[in-house]
């Protein structure tokens with residue numbers, strides 16, 4: 001059976017914990033060159049820095065040959081469809097596909113593709129590799145999930161990261177809260193005022209305002225947003241002693257988070273990026289590794 005990784009809802013909690021376990025061994029230096037001879041194509045139809053090049057590094061560490069597709073210089077420009085583009089790479093003989101698209105659940109169009117697809121983000125719906133690296137980073141710091149309080153602050157409605165994280169974090173026994181401007185909230189978790197919640201949180205996760213995803217409702221200037229909802233050093237001082245700061249990035253410095261907080265002691269923002277390589281190695285091994293099932 002083809003082992004896609006399209007959304008974390010498709011995976012049991014045990015399967016997710018196994019991915020984290022394999023990612024830990026990847027971080028310890030295991031599985032280098034274990035997929036030598038295989039070819040993967042990274043198809044990014046939407047801009048990306050971290051996810052794209054983190055998959056790229058993960059694939060290189062596993063010894064794979066990597067094709068990085070650019071839609072801007074492809075036959076998409078001549079009217080070729082999304083499906084035909086993906087089907088072309090399957091026909092060329094690649095072993096797996098990493099795909100990001102602005103289309104919600106784009107993979108519903110790809111039922112006929114028989115090689116593994118790893119979802120690198122679809123519209124406002126799912127971002128499984130981001131959530132895996134987020135929970136990996138949380139587990140690395142705390143060593144457990146149950147009972148941890150997290151607030152995700154910002155543009156919840158348009159955030160595939162928030163939606164994917166809330167589902168898996170609830171499943172892992174964490175207490176999830178959302179905060180930020182009311183106009184950007186949905187019903188995905190309990191709302192808490194930012195100022196009220198910050199003192200009791202173990203994790204404060206800030207999100208970028210996604211201007212590219214239509215924000216006619218955003219009435220605040222960047223300065224006003226920063227003043228009201230930005231994580232500045234005064235707010236960091238109110239946080240619990242062992243608490244951490246996260247952000248999926250890209251970051252708009254001095255809007256949702258101030259410069260001085262980006263690399264402060266509590267910040268795990270660049271650790272998240274580092275860990276992204278190892279969870280993506282684990283995801284690829286799950287789809288293509290011969291011995292993955294026998295790891296316990």
Ligand code: CP
Pocket residue numbers: 047048049050051052121130248249250
């Ligand atoms: N966090 C994240 O998905 O970043 P990119 O858009 O740069 O891949």
